[in-house]
Amino acid sequence: MTANSVSTDTFSKAISVQKLTQFCDDYLSASAFKDYAPNGLQVDGGRPVQRIVTGVTACEALIDAAIAVNADTIMVHHGYFWKGESDTITGMKGRRIRKLMQHGISMIGYHLPLDAHPVVGNNAKLAEALNMKVIGALYPNESHPVGNIATCVPQNADSLIAQITKALGRTPLNISAHYNHADPAANAKGNDKIIERVGICTGGAQDMIEQAAVMNCDAFISGEISERTTHIARELGIDYFACGHHATERGGIQALGDVIAEQFGLPVMFIDIDNPA
Known part of the structure; x- marks a missing residue:
């Protein structure tokens, strides 16, 4: 409590x-x-x-x-x-x-x-907790956007995972944008992609990942993950972080x-x- x-x-x-x-x-x-x-x-x-x-x-x-x-x-x-x-x-x-x-x-x-609220909204508070700055809407035509785009200090996936874990008290599931199907062992070396532009929509918004890719985001953060989300992230070249519906x-x-x-x-x-x- x-x-x-x-x-x-x-x-x-x-x-x-x-x-x-x-x-x-x-x-x-x-x-x-x-x-x-x-x-x-x-x-x-x-x-x-x-x-x-x-x-x-x-x-x-x-x-x-x-x-x-x-x-x-x-x-x-x-x-x-x-x-x-x-x-x-x-x-x-x-x-x-x-x-x-x-x-x-x-x-x-x-x-x-x-x-959606720009001050007390779930997206706004998550961005704040991750030291990110909200700069716009994931869907630009929405007057009250339920998804946002934020920027952060340039960092790799491991750094962002550490920030999310500290902020939410749980380790997110990260789907790397650069999964090597030909050599799966190579994926153990880590993901060095630099993340700076991030789509955010808390809860069960995993299917907004395609819009995040359209908006040139390096990564997308939401709560849940579906089977299809893994393939979308890999094929569109965008990192995905499933951080928990409740936690976000x-x-x-x-x-x-x-x-x-x-x-x-x-x-x-x-x-x-x-x-x-």
Whole structure:
């Protein structure tokens, strides 16, 4: 558990969940996004907001942790009601929402708006953690880009792997742009390609690697990897770093929690539910 800028002692301040949601909607420009799930208030627990827990995903473990610290509001990057999932509130989803309602806990989620924000967004915070400077959009025509291009001090893959490992607490999987199929043993010598221009899109954006190659990036960083990603990286000559979906998306919700704590003077606690994916 990690506390944000305000302690979690007893507080008398309170705001409505509608006021909190409206602030976040405006701050993140939530209405500008066509998303895969509703952004904003997803479950209204019926209580004023006095203590907030933030986390990456609204899993049952996060709900249990929020109950344990007497939180009345949970804010996450991965909420509920995704396109394609069952409309019924049964099974796993039913258990989660039942716990929220029984304990009067509201749940607020922001997906793409929290990826794209230029200050507290997942991409922005990952670039900051890796000492990179965001210089533009991966897709230039997007007004609120969910993928970015950043520059870094010229370095090889081993150096970038070390930076990512230090920043995220886990070693990324690197697919080298220069894999030698004719002499596989030669690949053990390492990858000396210099990386300076990097595409970044956290989470499950591995298929944006082709756009990163189109935009002349030396490397692309995301969270997940698919079988096809390996072949794309090798054939297009672009290094790929799979850094973990969860690991790359911790930064945004923590940064949003800091903003809320400062704005409203409320206690905000980030709780990290371990996830190796």
